[in-house]
Amino acid sequence: MKNNFNHSVTIEYTTSFHDTDAMGVVWHGNYLKLFERAREALFQKYNYGYMDMQKSGYIWPIVDARIKYTNSTFVEQTLLITAQLEEYENRIKINYTIRDSKTGKKTTSGYTIQVAVCMTTKEMSFVTPTIFLEQFGLLK
Amino acid sequence: MKNNFNHSVTIEYTTSFHDTDAMGVVWHGNYLKLFERAREALFQKYNYGYMDMQKSGYIWPIVDARIKYTNSTFVEQTLLITAQLEEYENRIKINYTIRDSKTGKKTTSGYTIQVAVCMTTKEMSFVTPTIFLEQFGLLK
Amino acid sequence: MKNNFNHSVTIEYTTSFHDTDAMGVVWHGNYLKLFERAREALFQKYNYGYMDMQKSGYIWPIVDARIKYTNSTFVEQTLLITAQLEEYENRIKINYTIRDSKTGKKTTSGYTIQVAVCMTTKEMSFVTPTIFLEQFGLLK
Amino acid sequence: MKNNFNHSVTIEYTTSFHDTDAMGVVWHGNYLKLFERAREALFQKYNYGYMDMQKSGYIWPIVDARIKYTNSTFVEQTLLITAQLEEYENRIKINYTIRDSKTGKKTTSGYTIQVAVCMTTKEMSFVTPTIFLEQFGLLK
Numbered sequence: 001m002k003n004n005f006n007h008s009v010t011i012e013y014t015t016s017f018h019d020t021d022a023m024g025v026v027w028h029g030n031y032l033k034l035f036e037r038a039r040e041a042l043f044q045k046y047n048y049g050y051m052d053m054q055k056s057g058y059i060w061p062i063v064d065a066r067i068k069y070t071n072s073t074f075v076e077q078t079l080l081i082t083a084q085l086e087e088y089e090n091r092i093k094i095n096y097t098i099r100d101s102k103t104g105k106k107t108t109s110g111y112t113i114q115v116a117v118c119m120t121t122k123e124m125s126f127v128t129p130t131i132f133l134e135q136f137g138l139l140k
Numbered sequence: 141m142k143n144n145f146n147h148s149v150t151i152e153y154t155t156s157f158h159d160t161d162a163m164g165v166v167w168h169g170n171y172l173k174l175f176e177r178a179r180e181a182l183f184q185k186y187n188y189g190y191m192d193m194q195k196s197g198y199i200w201p202i203v204d205a206r207i208k209y210t211n212s213t214f215v216e217q218t219l220l221i222t223a224q225l226e227e228y229e230n231r232i233k234i235n236y237t238i239r240d241s242k243t244g245k246k247t248t249s250g251y252t253i254q255v256a257v258c259m260t261t262k263e264m265s266f267v268t269p270t271i272f273l274e275q276f277g278l279l280k
Numbered sequence: 281m282k283n284n285f286n287h288s289v290t291i292e293y294t295t296s297f298h299d300t301d302a303m304g305v306v307w308h309g310n311y312l313k314l315f316e317r318a319r320e321a322l323f324q325k326y327n328y329g330y331m332d333m334q335k336s337g338y339i340w341p342i343v344d345a346r347i348k349y350t351n352s353t354f355v356e357q358t359l360l361i362t363a364q365l366e367e368y369e370n371r372i373k374i375n376y377t378i379r380d381s382k383t384g385k386k387t388t389s390g391y392t393i394q395v396a397v398c399m400t401t402k403e404m405s406f407v408t409p410t411i412f413l414e415q416f417g418l419l420k
Numbered sequence: 421m422k423n424n425f426n427h428s429v430t431i432e433y434t435t436s437f438h439d440t441d442a443m444g445v446v447w448h449g450n451y452l453k454l455f456e457r458a459r460e461a462l463f464q465k466y467n468y469g470y471m472d473m474q475k476s477g478y479i480w481p482i483v484d485a486r487i488k489y490t491n492s493t494f495v496e497q498t499l500l501i502t503a504q505l506e507e508y509e510n511r512i513k514i515n516y517t518i519r520d521s522k523t524g525k526k527t528t529s530g531y532t533i534q535v536a537v538c539m540t541t542k543e544m545s546f547v548t549p550t551i552f553l554e555q556f557g558l559l560k
Contacts, residue, residue, distance in 0.1 A: 017330060018312075021160050022162070022164045022470075023481070028485065029452030036296055037296050050356050051356060061445075061448075064488050066484075067484070067486075069485075075162055076330050076331060156453065156457050157460065168312065168342045170309075172309030173309060176436055190437060201349065205347045206346045207344070207346075209341065209343050216471060297441060300442035301438065302441070
């Protein structure tokens with residue numbers, strides 16, 4: 001088993017006309033916005049949202065992202081976006097799955113990897129800062 | 141005559157697939173990005189770009205914007221976007237006109253209004269700061 | 281009294297990190313996305329959403345838009361966006377007001393104007409098509 | 421040697437204020453727009469741009485995308501974006517590298533994978549259609 005922790009959240013999002021492109025589907029780059037909404041919900045669930053990060057003295061830039069497109073999505077489609085913490089020791093890896101809310105059919109998946117950067121020193125942290133572990137209940 | 145000064149710039153922009161929406165045309169909200177590109181070119185022409193603003197101690201938020209849509213624009217269309225300074229004494233009003241580069245036909249027009257806000261006091265300036273007038277050669 | 285009808289809807293929207301710009305506030309052009317979300321909710325309330333429009337044989341391009349910025353909005357801020365039908369006889373004018381959900385303070389307002397274009401003839405309709413009036417209960 | 425063909429293009433792009441986020445850097449999702457601009461230039465170089473695709477009877481949805489972030493980019497930064505064809509036999513894989521135009525320092529890299537879908541049958545093509553090979557001079 002890869003991990004013995006389970007931190008995830010699922011949000012609902014209904015696509016808007018401005019999410020689409022000339023092919024009549026959600027533009028492929030806009031899924032990173034949907035991933036971000038789910039990631040924000042996950043961090044907020046553990047009381048480590050944007051404002052909390054600022055207070056904690058760390059920013060969390062994304063250093064790697066991947067998106068796999070299984071099925072197109074359309075205007076006025078309601079999606080369920082799940083974000084799940086996959087790795088946390090040295091860097092934060094979050095997996096995403098997007099499904100149609102009615103059929104449950106998977107439309108999109110992917111991941112993002114973030115690292116902690118100290119706001120004062122501008123240096124990248126090679127182990128995940130204690131504050132993250134505390135908030136997510138992962139401190140051993 | 142409305143004004144006896146003439147500060148303007150025209151930039152070229154070729155639309156990209158991600159500018160479009162499901163109707164196959166550039167999404168109406170994206171024209172504010174095109175206005176911004178032309179406005180940035182205008183400010184840079186007078187050596188008052190983003191970095192210069194930061195150094196000058198002022199930010200210039202937009203307080204009013206209008207867009208009139210005359211003709212749609214499409215993927216792979218090259219546009220000429222003109223930004224022209226219209227007012228400057230108390231607030232900066234810039235007019236925009238977008239034309240097709242081949243036919244010269246007008247597609248879009250509009251304006252933005254900006255005010256100066258002091259970065260230190262966070263207060264809005266009711267007259268345009270001297271630094272702007274100097275850079276634009278409008279100091280009497 | 282300007283009109284004796286009252287068609288409006290208010291939606292909730294929580295800002296996301298990708299809505300912001302380098303000044304730390306929601307980028308001024310992104311409010312047209314928020315207006316669009318509220319407009320979509322208004323049209324759907326009267327069973328005339330995107331799919332219904334397609335079936336009705338009309339598209340409804342925006343020909344004019346205005347945005348007035350009263351107060352900035354920030355990451356993780358929950359907003360209430362109201363869209364209200366203001367004119368409908370020859371063109372559809374919708375007014376928008378955005379308020380902070382906690383304080384009720386107005387942050388942004390504006391309008392959009394749309395006209396009906398027949399999908400078959402590509403011609404603009406100078407009176408609002410019957411289908412719109414029917415759906416919105418405005419047929420006399 | 422991985423491939424004995426060499427199809428690439430490098431475009432210049434200067435970042436705009438609306439590309440940035442509240443951290444003062446280009447928002448991570450916007451690099452897919454930069455990849456797209458370079459990909460469009462690559463396809464146009466071989467006379468297979470958006471309009472040509474439409475005429476050829478195929479659309480080319482993206483089925484996989486990856487972005488690796490090496491260095492942040494900022495407002496008013498001029499970037500060189502290279503798109504290079506990496507695979508073409510069954511699917512189109514394009515690699516991207518973004519560098520600062522002054523220093524040559526790499527900021528971002530990644531890839532996209534596209535497949536051909538027949539506009540008539542809506543079916544995915546498991547070998548790259550002849551029209552693509554012809555346009556890119558890859559027909560054996």
